[in-house]
Amino acid sequence: MGTSIATPIVEELRERIQRLEGAVTRRRTVLSFGVKEIDRRLPEGGLALGALHEVAGGGNGAVDGAASALFAAGIAARTRGQVLWCVTRKDLFAPALAQAGLLPDRVIYVEASDEKSVLACFEEGLRHGGLGAVVAEVARLSMTASRRLQLAAEGSGSIGIAIRRWRRQTEAADFGQPTASVTRWRVSVLPSTPLPVSGVGRARWHVELIRCRAGESADFELESCDAKGRLALPSELVDGSGEKESRRRRAAG
Amino acid sequence: MVLAADAAALRAGLRVGMAATKAQALVSNLIVMDAEPEADAQALDRLAIWALQRYAPIVAADPPEGLVIDTTGASHLHGGEKAMVAGMVERLAASGIVARAALADSWGGAHAIARYLARPSIVIAPGETATTILELPIAALRLPGEMVESLHVLGFERIGELAAKPRAPLTLRFGPELGRRLDQALGRIAEPINPVRSPDLIEVRRGFAEPIGAPETIARYTAKLVVQLCEALEAKGLGARRLDLLFHRVDNRIEAIRIGTALPVRDVKRLTRLLCDKIETVAPGFGIEIITLAATLAEPLAPKQTISSLTEEPEADVSDLLDTLANRVGEKQLYRIAPVASDVPERSVQRIAPLAPAAGAGWPDHWPRPARLLANPEPIETVALLPDNPPVTFTWRGVRRRVKRADGPERVFGEWWKRDAELIAVRDYFQVEDDAGERFWIFRAGDGEDAATGSQRWFMHGIFG
Numbered sequence: 001m002g003t004s005i006a007t008p009i010v011e012e013l014r015e016r017i018q019r020l021e022g023a024v025t026r027r028r029t030v031l032s033f034g035v036k037e038i039d040r041r042l043p044e045g046g047l048a049l050g051a052l053h054e055v056a057g058g059g060n061g062a063v064d065g066a067a068s069a070l071f072a073a074g075i076a077a078r079t080r081g082q083v084l085w086c087v088t089r090k091d092l093f094a095p096a097l098a099q100a101g102l103l104p105d106r107v108i109y110v111e112a113s114d115e116k117s118v119l120a121c122f123e124e125g126l127r128h129g130g131l132g133a134v135v136a137e138v139a140r141l142s143m144t145a146s147r148r149l150q151l152a153a154e155g156s157g158s159i160g161i162a163i164r165r166w167r168r169q170t171e172a173a174d175f176g177q178p179t180a181s182v183t184r185w186r187v188s189v190l191p192s193t194p195l196p197v198s199g200v201g202r203a204r205w206h207v208e209l210i211r212c213r214a215g216e217s218a219d220f221e222l223e224s225c226d227a228k229g230r231l232a233l234p235s236e237l238v239d240g241s242g243e244k245e246s247r248r249r250r251a252a253g
Numbered sequence: 254m255v256l257a258a259d260a261a262a263l264r265a266g267l268r269v270g271m272a273a274t275k276a277q278a279l280v281s282n283l284i285v286m287d288a289e290p291e292a293d294a295q296a297l298d299r300l301a302i303w304a305l306q307r308y309a310p311i312v313a314a315d316p317p318e319g320l321v322i323d324t325t326g327a328s329h330l331h332g333g334e335k336a337m338v339a340g341m342v343e344r345l346a347a348s349g350i351v352a353r354a355a356l357a358d359s360w361g362g363a364h365a366i367a368r369y370l371a372r373p374s375i376v377i378a379p380g381e382t383a384t385t386i387l388e389l390p391i392a393a394l395r396l397p398g399e400m401v402e403s404l405h406v407l408g409f410e411r412i413g414e415l416a417a418k419p420r421a422p423l424t425l426r427f428g429p430e431l432g433r434r435l436d437q438a439l440g441r442i443a444e445p446i447n448p449v450r451s452p453d454l455i456e457v458r459r460g461f462a463e464p465i466g467a468p469e470t471i472a473r474y475t476a477k478l479v480v481q482l483c484e485a486l487e488a489k490g491l492g493a494r495r496l497d498l499l500f501h502r503v504d505n506r507i508e509a510i511r512i513g514t515a516l517p518v519r520d521v522k523r524l525t526r527l528l529c530d531k532i533e534t535v536a537p538g539f540g541i542e543i544i545t546l547a548a549t550l551a552e553p554l555a556p557k558q559t560i561s562s563l564t565e566e567p568e569a570d571v572s573d574l575l576d577t578l579a580n581r582v583g584e585k586q587l588y589r590i591a592p593v594a595s596d597v598p599e600r601s602v603q604r605i606a607p608l609a610p611a612a613g614a615g616w617p618d619h620w621p622r623p624a625r626l627l628a629n630p631e632p633i634e635t636v637a638l639l640p641d642n643p644p645v646t647f648t649w650r651g652v653r654r655r656v657k658r659a660d661g662p663e664r665v666f667g668e669w670w671k672r673d674a675e676l677i678a679v680r681d682y683f684q685v686e687d688d689a690g691e692r693f694w695i696f697r698a699g700d701g702e703d704a705a706t707g708s709q710r711w712f713m714h715g716i717f718g
Contacts, residue, residue, distance in 0.1 A: 060691060066624040067718035081569050093626035093715060094590040094602050095616040104590050105611040108571070110578055111586040121578055130569030189718070191690035192658065200621075200660040200684050203692060203717065224718065227618070 014214060031078060031159065034230050035222070038207075042183070043214045047075060050157040051182040052126075052150040054141070056164040058188030058206065062172035065137060065165035067187045067205055070100045070225055072135050072161045077101030077229030079132030079159060084125040086110045086118045086136035101229030106132075119145050122160065129156030137163045139171065146179035184211040193223060193234065204234060256288045260351075293317065300350075301449040306550050308341065310497035310509040311448045319367070321360055323446055326534055327511045329583050338374045358382040360446065361438030365393035365412075383439045387413030394434045400427055412438070445505045455489065456547040457481040464503050464540025471500075471541070472529045478546040479525045492517025492554030498528055500535055501543040508535045513584065514576045515608050517554040523573050527580055575607050592616050596665045597680075598626060598714065620663050621684060623694040623715030630712035633695060637711070640701025643683040647695065649713050654687035664700070679706040684717065692717035 030046030032039045039045045047053060053075075057068040069092060076083045083106050085092070090111060094104055110125075112118040118136050125134035126149060141162055153160045162181065166172050175186075186208040193201035203224040209217050223232040255271045265280050277283050297314040304320055305312040308331065311323035324337065331337035338354045345352040354374045355367035362382035366375060369389045377385055386393065389412050392401050404427075409415050415423075416435060424432050436442045450456070457478050465471060475498060486493060494517055498510040510531045518524060528546075579587050588604040591612045595601045601616060616622070637644035643659035661683030667675025682696045694715035699707025 059689070061718075064625050064716045066716045069624045070718035082571055084574075091625045091628060093598070093623055095592075095598075095622040096624040096718070098615045099618065099622060103615060104592065105613065107589065108575070108607045109588055109590065110582060111588075112582050113586075117582055121582065124577055124581075125574065128571065128574040130571045130574065187718075189690045189692065191688075192686055192692070198658065200658045200686050200692065204690070205718075 017214075029157075031075065035220075035233055037233060038209075038218075038220060038222075038231070041209060041215060041218045042212060047159070048182050049079075049159050050154050052146060052153050052160040052162065052180065054162045054164055054179065054181045054184040056172070056175050056184075056186050058186050058208075060169070061188055062164075062166055062175075063169060065163055067189050067203075067224070068163050068165070068185075069137075070096065071185065071187045071205070071207070072163055073097045073100040073102040074225035074229035074231060075159070075161060076107075076133035076135055077103075077225070081106075081130065081132035083107050084110060084121075084131050084134045086112060086121045086125070086134070088112055088115065088118055088137065099227060100225040101227055115140060119149075122162070123149055123152050126152040126158050126160045127156055129158060131158050133159045133161060135161045135163060137165050139164065139166045140174065141179050141181075143177075143179060146181055150180040150182070181211075182213045183209060183215075186210055190221065207231075290317075298449060302451045304341075305449060305451070306495070308337065310499060310511045310547075310549065311446050311507055313446045313449050315364070319364065321363070321446055323507070323509065324356065326509055326531070330511065330513050330580075332583065332585050335376050338376055342374045357385070359437060359440035360444045361395065361434065362386050362440060364395060365389050365438055369393050386438055387411065387416060391415055394431075394438055396431065396434055400431065403427075443504065443506055446507065448499070448507065450547075454547055454549070455482065455485050455491070455551060456545055457485065458543060458545040460543045461541065464542050466537040466540045468532050471532050471535070471537070471544075474544055475528050475532070475546070476521075476525045478544060479521050479528065482546050482548060483519050483521050483524070486519050486548060486551060486554075489551075490553060490555070491548070491551040492519045493524065493548040493550070494518075494552050495548070495550035496524060496528065497547045497549050498531075499545045499547070500537070500541045501545070502538045503540045503542055504538055506538065508537075508541075510535060511549075512576075512580050514572075515579065515606070516572050517552040518573075518576070519554055520573075523576070527576060530577065530580065572608060595668065597668060598622070598665075600668075620682075621717065623692075624718040626694075626715045627713065630696070630714045633711050633713050635695075635711040637697075639709075643685055644695070644711065647685070647711065647713075649693070654691070656685045657688055658686040660684040662697075665696075677703075677706050682714070 029049045030044045031049055032046035055068040055072050056062060057065050061067050077100060083102065085107050087109060097107065098104055110121045112121055115138060118138055122134060122136035125131055141164065149160055164175055166174065188206045190204040190206050192203050195201045205222050205224055206219065207222050208219040211217060221234060223234055225231060254273060255267055255269055255276050258267045258269060267276050267279065273285060277285065294316055297316060301312050301314045301320055304322055309322050309324045309327040313321050315321045324334065328334045328337050331340060334356055338356050342352050342354050352373065353367050353371040355363045355371045355377065357363040357366050357377040358379060359382060365386050366377060391404055391409055391412055394412060416439070420432055437444050459474060459478060493514065495511065495513050500508040502508060510528060512527045512531065575587060587607050589607050589609065590602050591605045592614055593601050593603050631649065634648040635644035636646045641662065643661055644656055646653060646655050662681035665680045665682060667678030669676045679700045680696045680698060681700065682694060684692060684694055686692045693713060694717065695711055695713050697709060697711050699709040701709065
C-alpha cells in the first residue's frame with residue numbers, strides 16, 4: 001500500500017479531487033496520534049483539524065460510551081485551548097477525563113435538554129474558532145446535520161468529535177448510515193494488559209478506523225490513553241510486528 | 254387605626270382595622286408607628302427596580318403592597334419558572350421581607366392567587382388560571398370595599414358564582430368596574446403593565462410612524478439601537494451585563510427580550526447577535542410602534558492591555574460563545590467541573606461557573622476512575638469471598654459476568670463531619686474486569702466483617718473505558 005500512495009498519478013488525482021472539493025485554498029493541518037501505525041493510515045499523517053470526526057463504542061460501549069469518551073478526551077487533550085463538551089446525560093465523570101490528560105480547567109460542559117439543542121451547541125462551538133476541540137454526545141446524526149457541522153469546523157479550524165451514543169443496543173445500527181464526517185472510529189474494550197501479579201493492567205482497546213476520507217479503513221489493538229492523552233501500541237505487538245522502525249524506537253526509549 | 258401588624262402583633266390579638274387606642278389597651282408597651290404611605294410607595298419603587306435588574310424586563314409597582322412582573326422570556330435565565338418564583342421569595346425573605354408570589358396567565362389572576370393561594374409561592378400551569386381562581390373569594394378581585402360588601406349581602410362568596418351569573422344585571426347595579434375586573438382576572442381582556450424605570454438607566458428608544466412587524470425589519474432596527482446604546486455606554490465607561498429590548502405593540506401590549514452576559518460587554522456585533530437570536534420569540538401582533546433598548550444592569554468596563562510580549566500567544570476568548578450558549582440553554586446548564594477534597598466519588602466533583610478562575614488542581618491520581626459514573630449505585634448480585642476478596646461472579650442488569658481480573662479494595666470512609674450516619678460507614682471499591690474485557694467499578698457497602706459499617710451488599714457504581 002505504501003508504494004501505491006507514492007505514485008505521482010495517484011497524488012495528482014488526489015490533488016484534483018481536493019480542488020473539486022474546494023479545500024485546496026487552505027492547507028489542512030493535522031493532529032498526529034504519535035503512533036506510527038495509526039498516523040501512517042491517515043491522510044497527511046494525522047487526524048485532520050477543522051473537521052468532524054465520529055467515535056462510537058463497540059458492544060455495550062455503544063450504550064455506555066465509556067471507552068469512546070476517553071478516546072475523544074485523549075484527542076481533545078492534545079489540542080490547544082479550551083474544550084467544549086456537550087452532553088444530554090450527566091454521567092460523565094470528570095476525574096477520568098483528567099486521567100486521560102484532559103484537565104478540568106480546560107473543559108466547559110454544556111448540558112442541553114435534547115438532541116436538537118446539543119447539535120445546535122455543537123455547531124455554535126465549532127463555528128466560534130477559539131476552542132481547541134468541541135466534543136458532543138449524540139445519538140442521531142443526519143447527513144444534513146453532519147454536513148453543517150463539517151462546514152462549521154472547516155471554517156474555524158477547531159476539531160469536532162461526535163461521540164455516538166445510543167439509548168439501546170439495537171439503535172446502534174444507525175452507525176451504518178452515511179454522514180459527512182471525515183473519519184469514523186469504533187472503540188471496543190479488550191482484556192487489559194496482563195500483569196505478572198493479580199490486578200488490572202492498563203486498559204486496551206480494539207480501535208477500528210471504519211471510514212476515512214481519502215484513506216483506507218484499518219484496525220488496531222492499542223493501549224488506552226495515558227496521563228497526557230497518548231495512545232500506545234501494546235509492547236508485545238511492537239516486538240512481534242517485525243518492523244525495524246518501531247523496534248529501533250523501543251530500543252532507544 | 255391599625256393599618257398593618259406584624260406576626261407577633263397578630264398573635265397578641267391585634268387586627269388590621271382596629272382602633273389604635275383599643276390595640277394599646279390590649280397590649281401594654283405596644284410599639285406604634287405612624288403610617289408613612291409615601292415612604293412605603295418609594296420603598297416599593299426601589300424594590301421594583303431591584304426586581305427589574307434581577308428578574309425580568311417588565312416590572313411595575315402594584316400599590317399598596319405588590320409588585321407585578323411579566324416574566325415572559327426571562328425565566329430561562331433563572332432555571333425555569335418554578336425555581337425563579339421560589340428563589341424570589343427566598344431572596345426577599347433573606348432581606349427581611351415576607352413575600353408571597355404567584356405566576357399565572359394574567360395580572361389579575363396572579364394578583365388573586367398570590368394573595369389567596371400562594372404558600373409562599375405557586376406556579377399555575379398555562380391555561381389553568383381561569384379555573385383556579387373560580388374557587389377564590391370575591392375579595393380577590395381588586396374591587397372597592399363597599400362593592401365587595403354589597404356582593405356579600407347578595408349572597409355571592411366565590412368568584413365562580415359571580416362569573417356564572419348573567420353580566421347585564423350585575424353591570425346595571427354595580428357599574429362596568431365589576432365586569433372589567435372579572436375579565437382581567439380571567440385573562441379575557443388585556444391589562445398593560447407600565448414598566449418602572451430608574452432615572453440612571455441607560456436607555457435608547459425609537460418610534461415608528463408606521464408599525465413594523467417583519468423579523469428582518471426588527472433585526473435591522475435592533476442593530477441600530479445597539480449602536481446607539483454602545484455609544485451611550487462608552488460615554489459612561491460601562492459595559493452591559495443585562496439588556497432588555499422592549500417592543501411596544503399597537504394593541505398596548507409589551508413584548509420583551511432579555512439577555513445576560515457573563516462579563517460586561519460593549520461590543521456592538523456581539524450584543525446584536527445575542528439580541529437577534531431571540532427575535533423569533535417575539536410575537537409582533539398587529540405591529541410594533543416603539544422599540545426601547547435598555548442596559549438594565551451595567552458594570553464598569555475599563556480598557557484592558559493586550560499582550561505585548563513577542564513570544565506570548567493570546568489566549569482565545571470564548572466568553573462571547575458562552576454568552577450565546579447561556580442565552581440559549583440557560584446559565585445553569587453551562588459549567589466547569591472543579592475538584593472537591595472528598596474521597597466519596599460522587600462528592601469529589603462540583604460545578605463552577607465556566608469563566609471562574611482556573612483552579613489549577615486536579616484529583617489524586619492513585620487509582621483509576623471510571624469514565625461513566627452512575628448517578629445512583631445499582632445493586633448487583635455477587636458471589637464473593639468475605640472479607641477481602643473481590644467477587645468471583647456478579648449479575649448486573651440481568652447479565653451474569655465472570656470476574657477475570659480485579660484490583661482493590663480501595664477503602665472509602667464515610668465523612669462523619671457531614672452526617673452522623675456516616676460515622677463508621679465504609680465502602681470498599683474494586684475494579685473488576687470480565688471475560689470480554691469490560692471493566693467495572695463496584696463497591697461493597699461495609700468492610701465485610703462488621704455489620705455496623707454497612708449492609709455488606711454490593712453495588713455497581715461506574716464503567717471504565
